[in-house]
Amino acid sequence: MRTSRSVVIGVDSSTQSTKAVAVDAGTGELLAVARAPHTVTGTGGARESDPEEWWTALVTAVRAAVRDAGVPPASVTGIAVAGQQHGLVTLGADDRPLRPALLWNDTRSAPQAAALAESLGGPESWLERTGSVPVASMTAAKWQWLREHEPAHAAATTGVRLPHDYLTERLTGHAVTDPGDASGTCWYGGGGGGGTGGADGSTGAQESPGANETPGLDETTDGNRAPEGNRAPGNAYDPTILNLLGLDEALLPTVAPTGATRVGTLTAAAAEALGLPRTVAVAAGTGDNMAAAVGLGLGGAGLLDHPVVSLGTSGTVFAATRTRSDRPGLAGFAGTDGTYLPLGCTLNCTLAVDRFATLLGLDREDVALGGADGVVVLPYLDGERTPDLPHAAGLVTGLRHTTDPRAILGAAYEGAAFTVLRALDELLAACGLDPTDSAVRDRPLRLIGGGARGRAWTDTVRRLSGRPLVVPAAEELVALGAAALAAGAVTGEDPVALATAWGTGEGEALPPLARDTETWDRIAGVLTAASPALLR
Numbered sequence: 001m002r003t004s005r006s007v008v009i010g011v012d013s014s015t016q017s018t019k020a021v022a023v024d025a026g027t028g029e030l031l032a033v034a035r036a037p038h039t040v041t042g043t044g045g046a047r048e049s050d051p052e053e054w055w056t057a058l059v060t061a062v063r064a065a066v067r068d069a070g071v072p073p074a075s076v077t078g079i080a081v082a083g084q085q086h087g088l089v090t091l092g093a094d095d096r097p098l099r100p101a102l103l104w105n106d107t108r109s110a111p112q113a114a115a116l117a118e119s120l121g122g123p124e125s126w127l128e129r130t131g132s133v134p135v136a137s138m139t140a141a142k143w144q145w146l147r148e149h150e151p152a153h154a155a156a157t158t159g160v161r162l163p164h165d166y167l168t169e170r171l172t173g174h175a176v177t178d179p180g181d182a183s184g185t186c187w188y189g190g191g192g193g194g195g196t197g198g199a200d201g202s203t204g205a206q207e208s209p210g211a212n213e214t215p216g217l218d219e220t221t222d223g224n225r226a227p228e229g230n231r232a233p234g235n236a237y238d239p240t241i242l243n244l245l246g247l248d249e250a251l252l253p254t255v256a257p258t259g260a261t262r263v264g265t266l267t268a269a270a271a272e273a274l275g276l277p278r279t280v281a282v283a284a285g286t287g288d289n290m291a292a293a294v295g296l297g298l299g300g301a302g303l304l305d306h307p308v309v310s311l312g313t314s315g316t317v318f319a320a321t322r323t324r325s326d327r328p329g330l331a332g333f334a335g336t337d338g339t340y341l342p343l344g345c346t347l348n349c350t351l352a353v354d355r356f357a358t359l360l361g362l363d364r365e366d367v368a369l370g371g372a373d374g375v376v377v378l379p380y381l382d383g384e385r386t387p388d389l390p391h392a393a394g395l396v397t398g399l400r401h402t403t404d405p406r407a408i409l410g411a412a413y414e415g416a417a418f419t420v421l422r423a424l425d426e427l428l429a430a431c432g433l434d435p436t437d438s439a440v441r442d443r444p445l446r447l448i449g450g451g452a453r454g455r456a457w458t459d460t461v462r463r464l465s466g467r468p469l470v471v472p473a474a475e476e477l478v479a480l481g482a483a484a485l486a487a488g489a490v491t492g493e494d495p496v497a498l499a500t501a502w503g504t505g506e507g508e509a510l511p512p513l514a515r516d517t518e519t520w521d522r523i524a525g526v527l528t529a530a531s532p533a534l535l536r
Helices: 050-067 110-117 123-130 140-150 151-156 164-174 239-245 266-275 289-295 352-360 406-422 424-430 455-465 479-493 495-502 517-530
Strands: 009-014 017-024 030-037 077-082 089-092 159-161 262-263 281-283 308-311 315-318 333-335 340-347 376-377 393-395 445-448 469-472 509-512
Touching: 009 050, 009 164, 009 289, 009 479, 030 050, 030 308, 030 340, 050 077, 050 164, 050 266, 077 164, 077 289, 077 479, 089 164, 089 266, 089 495, 110 123, 110 266, 110 509, 123 239, 123 315, 140 239, 140 393, 159 164, 164 262, 164 266, 164 281, 281 479, 289 308, 289 315, 289 333, 289 340, 289 479, 289 495, 308 406, 308 455, 315 406, 315 424, 376 406, 376 517, 393 517, 406 455, 406 517, 445 455, 455 469, 455 517, 479 495
Parallel strands: 009 077, 077 281, 308 445, 445 469
Antiparallel strands: 009 017, 017 030, 089 159, 262 281, 308 315, 315 340, 333 340, 376 393, 469 509
């Protein structure tokens, strides 16, 4: 075993599983990847998971990653967690979950989201306050659902956490989050800043005293300081929104300046569980989309205004930018490095298409693309977030006796990709760009997620977007982004600059295909005609 290298661990705690990567902090070499599954339960609109299972999965995956990397535990110097966004974890007096977490794709909170959106002066006020309009996925709507449907649980709650917050607290004993994940709650108004491009490390945001320190933590703990050049605002919870929600700010975690802020070291219990030294530095961590951006080298110290399409359980489009979004169709998230990360998200992507493949008895790649049969599928099997149709079901139209089942599967791919890509022009406009400008249209999409590994997905995105693609070679970009945050906590370097130096966002460049406007217009026409009568 080599003992001289510094190894950092990046954890991606997603909806379906935990992935842990062991990375050489100096070179970015990926030493090992390990996985452990999660269980998601619920019928109808319910989607829940036990946070204790996330912790068990994290321990299993981290131990396996260190073992498979062939490095001694003493070489591990840092760890960071990136987690699925929006989930509501409620803690009791023993700091353990009172009930299963309500996940981001739990749509039971749609009525509460609609009511919230009309309060406080309506959607425009929410955009000004938080950058986002409440929808069912947002944590604020889930908290309201809990208050209305399980008031005893809400009353017994002594702590409210996001999934990554909960895991970071299990590692350090500190209740802490970051601006990126906090911006998905709809009760945080801090936003981003101007990135980390200033030589003095400023973000363009007004700093409070000690803004390079994590407020509220024990200052005697080793290394509770932000990496140099990564300064951002401290706590920025909106008191008016918290009052509306009946939520005491004391129940919420401290907001660290960035996801790379060193918030402490492992507790004795965490160190024993992981088989690692107590000296391992723990970064604040962030949400999965923010970590993916870091892994791609997007941020103030890297690429700005470069769009990303992620194809996973959900489909997303996002970009790091210095411009705060005011678009109601987008979530106006903060990045984890002081920039902004406007994002459009759909609920139905790879899993929905895989379900169609199963129903048709086909392999996911046994598909006929191109819309030649005139079939249109809107695969909204779990309701939909963008467009905001939380009660929608899947819709298939255009079937004939002669319809090839492979064409139905192809139409499911097209419906899912269309739904993701229709947010792209709005995303580019939110970055202050003109989507019709040829220079903007020639800017490649970075295609990531599990779907980016499939020929059918790649061909569909190329054909419906008409844009060049870059498909990064690295598969675990969320975990790699978390590893860069961990390295930033250890070294004080900018995590986006580290990921760029590691080359984790590099990959195959694919030229554009002629845009299939006929298929695009056919799907758009069905969506317009079906809404709201058939989709609500």
